[in-house]
Structure formats: C-alpha cells, structure tokens
Amino acid sequence: MTRQEIFDKVLEIVHDCVPETEEQELTESTVINTDTAIDSMGFTLIICRLEASFDVKIPDRQWQKLYTVGDVVSAIEKRLK
C-alpha cells in the first residue's frame, strides 16, 4: 500500500468519524486538534477504526505522540511493513 493510499483511507475514516472535518482541507501537516474539530474522544474513535481497517495495532502509549495527520499515516505505514 502506498503512502498516498494510506493517507486517502485515513482521510475517509476521519471524515466518517468526525463529519465536521469534511469541509476542511486536511493535509499531512494538519495538526490534529489545532486545525481540526477532533477532540480526544473523536481521536480515540478514529484510531480504533484505523486499527480495524488496516489490521494494525498502534500501542496506546504511541497515541499521545501522534501530532499531525502525517504522524498518523506514518504510524500505520510503519506497522504495515
């Protein structure tokens, strides 16, 4: 799976979990909570959906380190390899 494909899937899940983000242009450098309407509970939901969708597990301790959308893509990419 290419990084772009992962990014597209991440965006699809983010929009699905937090519909308020649909009107925003999200890029890899988008800061998850400063630039979006995603609160910590929404973020939890997104991570759970991403893990199920990509069949990966991002350790709980790593969640706190995800700062941008690009960080999320990287965390998944690393575990798909």
Next chain:
Amino acid sequence: MQKQLFPRDLSFRALLNRQKNAVPMRPAIRSGADARVLSYEQLNQAVLTQEALWRDSGKHCLGVLCNGTPECVLTIFGAVLAGLQVVLFDGNISEAELPELLQKTDVDCLWGAEELEEDMSPWLTGKAENGAGKLLFFTSGTTSFSKAVVLTEASLCASAWNGSALLPLSQEDTLLCVLPLNHVFGFVCGLLWGLACGACVALGRGPRYYAEDLKLFQPTAIPVVPLLLGFLLKQNALNEALRLVLIGAGDCPPALPAALQARGIRVSFGYGLTETSSGVALSLGADPYAMTVCPDDELTLAEDGEILIRCESCRMQGYYKDPDATEAILKDGVLHTGDLGHFDENGLLHVTGRKKEILVFPDGTKLYLPEYEAKLRTVLPDRDFAVIESKGAPALFLRGKESEREAVSAALEPVMRELPLARRLNAIYFDPAPLPRTATGKTQRWMLQKKVGNFT
C-alpha cells in the same frame, strides 16, 4: 436498586474483610481482558498474596502506571496494605514527563511499566518516609502541571462511604469502571463505591472498548465524565440494563443528562475535588444540577460565593512536599475550592463557575493556566498572550497578526508534541490589540472569551 446502609470502613483491609465475610462468593471483580471473575473471597486472598510480596520487597514507594487490569487493582491494594506509599500515574504517561514526577514523589519502584523500567531506573531513587497508608493522586492527569495530592486509604474509604450513603448500589449491581484509576473519581466511584456496596466491579478494557464494554458487561451503573458520556450516546452504546449514570469531573451540557433521563436512566451529578478524595455532593432528584451535600461534609460559601469545604474524614493531607501550595488552599481545616456556587431554597448546592485560574474540560481534566502559560512562554518569549477555553479544549489568544500563524504554530510544536492530545491547543486566535488586563496586570480572560465568541 435496593437501598442499604453500609458500615464505615477505615482501611482497605477492613473493607475487603467485611465483604469477604458478608458476601464471600459474590463476584467482586470482572475482567474484560481475560474474562476472569474474582469473588470477594478470592479478591481478599489475592490482595493478601500481593501484600506479602510487597512487604518483603524492601521498597518504600511504588509508582503504579494504571492499566485498569485486576493485577493493577491487586497491586495497589497489596502495596498499601504492606505499608508502601503508592503513587498512581496515567498508564500512558509519556517517557518525557515521568522522570520529573517520579522524583517529585519519591518513587523507588514501578509497576506496569516493564518497557520503561530500565530507562526510568536512574530516577527510582526516592526515599519516602512515613508513607504507610498514603496514596498520591495527581490533581488532574499526570503531567508536570499537576500537583501530587496526598490521600489515605482512610480518606478514600470515607469518600466511598459518603457516596454510598446517598447513592447505594446493591449486591446485584454491576458497576462498570471505565475511568482511569489514577483519577480519584475513577478510583473511588469506579472501584471503591462498588466494593463498598458488595456489588460487582467490571474493569473496562480501555479507550478502544468504551462502547463494547457496555455490551460485554451489561452494567447497571457507570461513572463517566461528560466527554465520555457524549461519546457513548453518539455511539448509541448504552445498554438496556443501565439504570444509573454518575457524572462528574467536568461541566456537562444539559442535553446529555436529558438524553439519559429520556431513556429512563437515573442521572446523578457529583461535585468534588481530588483534594476531597472525590465527591462531597451528589444530586439525587430530578434536577441533576441540584446537589445534596454528603453526610461527612460541611459546605459553606464565602462572601464572594466561593465554595468552602470542611470534611475531616475525606480531606487530603496536603500536596506532597509542598506546604506553601497546601497552605494556599487549606486554611484552618477548611478547603478553599476556588469554585463558585450557591444554595437554593431547598439547601441544595449549585456550582456556577470558577474563581481560580483553572480550566476544567468535559473529559474531566483541569488545566492550571499560569503553569501552562509558563510552558508556552518558553517558546513564545516576549509575546503578549493568554490561554482560554474554546470548544472544550485550551486555545491560545495571541496579540499579533493572522499572517504569523505558521510561524507561531511551528514555534509551539515541540511543546505541543509533549502534551497529551486533550491538553494541546485546539485553536490560535490572533488580535492586533493588546490583551485586556486589570490595573494589577492580571489578564481579563472573560473579555478574551467574549472576543473569541465574536470571532467564531
């Protein structure tokens, strides 16, 4: 739920012994992670085994990274019974924040941090003295902004009794513990409340399973913070057997309790502080915002409406090794909460706001603004700014121009990356005008909040 009166326990040992004798075969703890069930007799025995292990360990102060498993509960009880001081940390605390907190609280051994233990060993050098029976909770989450509050097993048991006296559970109840045990609300209302009543405490499996845990355990009662309640409602996750929801630790929009009441679920709000070992007032009637003061507590109002609490049995001993901070809040045995409130014509407490420079968010976390701003100042020196609340999270109000957004965001990034998501800034507002201040130089945050309201 059947109303019962409970004897007052003065220690974890007394509580566990009482239930071992009263309801030995009833389920005490259910674990979602491995489908284990411990009866009260088995729980008591397992805690005694842990007590023996810790008594022989030669350690004085145990730091527990709380993961919500039965082992975590047994370790906490066992270590306290063995006379260790126990410090409760967020199970996912960052490696960057942990060393400072370990040193601050004199921890000399860690539980629940196998992958970190080697890295942390240089900081496990504490020499706690007179720590027997003490449990340290951080005022809100475990970050460098938080103060370590010294509670005792006696104060925590008293708090559980206080709550149970007003809002008893029956032995038939299942209490779902979804909140982290390192928060006093989670520890008392998610764990001790259930055990004090002889109910079954189901230990949730963490954030991944918030919604699924209600299906798995079919709880009849659950303590939640407003943000989690909103999430569960949105996910349509509430199970049919659920009869009681205890909401605490944050401001709650009326739509949430209304949605529960519409389903026939009883709603109770709790008001309390870490410094009072959890709740001192609970709502019992139809109005969830009108709270009855718990039997052990005496609440009065200062002239300016600040809520003052006298609660000998539940009060903290103080902030750990911080007498100045303790004296600032605890005067002549009275706790000055910094919260504002009033009593209605029926003598019920209504909490109306905050006097202190603290933000309380819907997930129950608190933010001490001066400390938070000091951290931001390390990367924004010589800038005129203040932190305010926006959409349930901290936001930065900065004197400057919108064109600076990228540069400011880049400057903030290293600080933000070190913080849990809920404490990161969720918005930056620019305004070319100087920030409004009082004659003494104090930022008038309410004016900034008003301005932000106009921006959005």
